[in-house]
Amino acid sequence: MFEALAGKVVSGVISLSMMLFSSYEGNQPYFSQIAVSMAGNRIFIKTELVDAFDNDFEDIFRSGKQIDVSFNITLKNGSNVISDDNFKHTVIYDPLTDLFTLIIEELDETIIIDSYQQLLKKIAKIEYTRNIDSAENIIIEIESYLSKIKFDSFGKKYDLMILWKLKKPKAKVTYGKDHEI
Amino acid sequence: MVKIMKYRISFRGSIIILFIVLYLPSLLLLNSYFVKKNSEINKVLQNIKLSESLSNLEFKTGEDSLKAKNLLNQFNENMAARSFIQHESQIYSAVFLFVLMLLSIFIFILIFYRISNPLKKLQNATSKIAKGDFSLHLEETGIKEIKQLTQSFNSMSRELDSTQKKLLQAEKDTMWKELSRILAHEIKNPLTPIQLSIQRLEEKYEIDPEKFYEVFPETVNIINHEVNNLKLLVSSFSNFAKNINPEFSEFNPRTMIDDILNSYQHNFEIKTSGENCTILFDRTHFYQIITNLVQNAIDASEKEDNILIEITKSNSNIIVSISDSGKGINKKDINKIFEPYFTKKKKGTGLGLALVKKLVDVNNANINVTSKEKEGSCFEIVIPNRSVLNQGK
Numbered sequence: 365m366f367e368a369l370a371g372k373v374v375s376g377v378i379s380l381s382m383m384l385f386s387s388y389e390g391n392q393p394y395f396s397q398i399a400v401s402m403a404g405n406r407i408f409i410k411t412e413l414v415d416a417f418d419n420d421f422e423d424i425f426r427s428g429k430q431i432d433v434s435f436n437i438t439l440k441n442g443s444n445v446i447s448d449d450n451f452k453h454t455v456i457y458d459p460l461t462d463l464f465t466l467i468i469e470e471l472d473e474t475i476i477i478d479s480y481q482q483l484l485k486k487i488a489k490i491e492y493t494r495n496i497d498s499a500e501n502i503i504i505e506i507e508s509y510l511s512k513i514k515f516d517s518f519g520k521k522y523d524l525m526i527l528w529k530l531k532k533p534k535a536k537v538t539y540g541k542d543h544e545i
Numbered sequence: 546m547v548k549i550m551k552y553r554i555s556f557r558g559s560i561i562i563l564f565i566v567l568y569l570p571s572l573l574l575l576n577s578y579f580v581k582k583n584s585e586i587n588k589v590l591q592n593i594k595l596s597e598s599l600s601n602l603e604f605k606t607g608e609d610s611l612k613a614k615n616l617l618n619q620f621n622e623n624m625a626a627r628s629f630i631q632h633e634s635q636i637y638s639a640v641f642l643f644v645l646m647l648l649s650i651f652i653f654i655l656i657f658y659r660i661s662n663p664l665k666k667l668q669n670a671t672s673k674i675a676k677g678d679f680s681l682h683l684e685e686t687g688i689k690e691i692k693q694l695t696q697s698f699n700s701m702s703r704e705l706d707s708t709q710k711k712l713l714q715a716e717k718d719t720m721w722k723e724l725s726r727i728l729a730h731e732i733k734n735p736l737t738p739i740q741l742s743i744q745r746l747e748e749k750y751e752i753d754p755e756k757f758y759e760v761f762p763e764t765v766n767i768i769n770h771e772v773n774n775l776k777l778l779v780s781s782f783s784n785f786a787k788n789i790n791p792e793f794s795e796f797n798p799r800t801m802i803d804d805i806l807n808s809y810q811h812n813f814e815i816k817t818s819g820e821n822c823t824i825l826f827d828r829t830h831f832y833q834i835i836t837n838l839v840q841n842a843i844d845a846s847e848k849e850d851n852i853l854i855e856i857t858k859s860n861s862n863i864i865v866s867i868s869d870s871g872k873g874i875n876k877k878d879i880n881k882i883f884e885p886y887f888t889k890k891k892k893g894t895g896l897g898l899a900l901v902k903k904l905v906d907v908n909n910a911n912i913n914v915t916s917k918e919k920e921g922s923c924f925e926i927v928i929p930n931r932s933v934l935n936q937g938k
Contacts, residue, residue, distance in 0.1 A: 377640060377643060377644070378636065378639075378640060380643055381636075381639040381640045381642065381643035381644075382636065382639050384639070384642075384643060384646070385638070385639040385642040385643060386635050386636065386638070386639035387635075388632060388635035388636060388639070390632070390636070420628060420629075420632055423621075423624050423625040423627075423628040423629070424625045424628070424629065426621050426624075426625065427618075427621045427622045427624070427625030427626075428617075428618035428621050428622055429622060429625070457621070458614075459614065459617035459618055459620075459621055460610070460613065460614045460617060515622050515623075515625070515626045516619070516622060518585065518588070518626065522626070522629050522630075522633065524629075526629070526632055526633050526636055527629075527632060529636065530636075
């Protein structure tokens, strides 16, 4: 609770600061509507990160460094945690071939993409599936964050969350018996 | 022993020190942050020597390709770092300025409160002083200037308090002196004829005993009369000093006024508007008030002058007015006529009208005077109507 409050305070301060003292646009990511469906005991969750990589990410993705976009999906039934999974979408760029390698961990897929725009579309999509015992009143919480990267020329690590104005996109839905979201 | 000097920084000094302590380090911090970021960007730019490095490669071997790949990677990495550092600087400087702004606002409010709060207290204290409460003492705290102002205020308040007490004491002394003078004068006046009468009786008794019995009744009469005057004097002083609690009763003022006027040998004209009007008043007090006012009217008038007494009734009041066409009251004196011991009569105690005012007040009524010198005076007693009083209750 304290962490959530502190997060809100920090994001509020940053938003106000940027509004008052800077013309820096950055990115304000959020999740599109979460689509949930059940097939037997398997739950399927689909969503997309919107407005997450439009500004200032091209240089970062093309740096050749491994860039991880992390996701956390928590499934709850009331206050009981059914599952808490972390997975990553990893981007690695090869400057000689001008190709992006995208590893989608939750699907265990590796995709080679030659277009930056295609990369942005693919990296933002989430398709998560899992077996669960009961589909009654499942609370789905999802959040995303960027990790720190270390450039070889500098000893220091840089927090990529700066490009999201230090605000983690989050979403929460409840999936009920009648499949209402 | 080392004497420690107590030194308080002035308000202006505090502001300057605050500015130096708060703003200069902030600016230095901001400046050092930008210098650091600038050096990071410069370092990045120094690493970008792509064209120079690539020109040294011949791309004939796989090793050259690997070198080229590394160079490109390094170039891209530096480009990313440059862009990232710029964005980071933008965000952190904005946050820093925002925090500085919040801190400035907080300090401004704090200083504003420290100035305005004691000023508000001073303002309240000043209003209390204006209402006559000089016993105020404000806490001498806060910034130097405000503390000095509060000290001056407290000193002024003490001075005013002391002056007021001295004035009250002086007033009391004057009153006692005046009272003693009046009492002495009033007691001396009847004593002289008493003494003369006794001397006369002694003289007649010793020299001409036959005549003694002739003058005896007349002389005793004079002594009795003067003793009665003394009694009256004592009783009027005693009445004035008494704590008067009215005993309200309902009666017709006209009837009582008629009774009072019967004992006087003067020309009176009585007018009454409204039949059977009654008042709620202390009977004895009403008697005393009317007697005093009628006597004053007679004293101010010539024998042949008419004295008009009117009883008028309105929705909310019953007004009893006594008008004479005598010498009237001087403009300078009209404000003092209800003050105790103020008199213009040769044989007056100065307590008559003061007593009238006191009696009128305790009966929830009012008294008004209009007077014109050499034309006469009119005293109005405004008594709230009984029905209005009942509604009030």
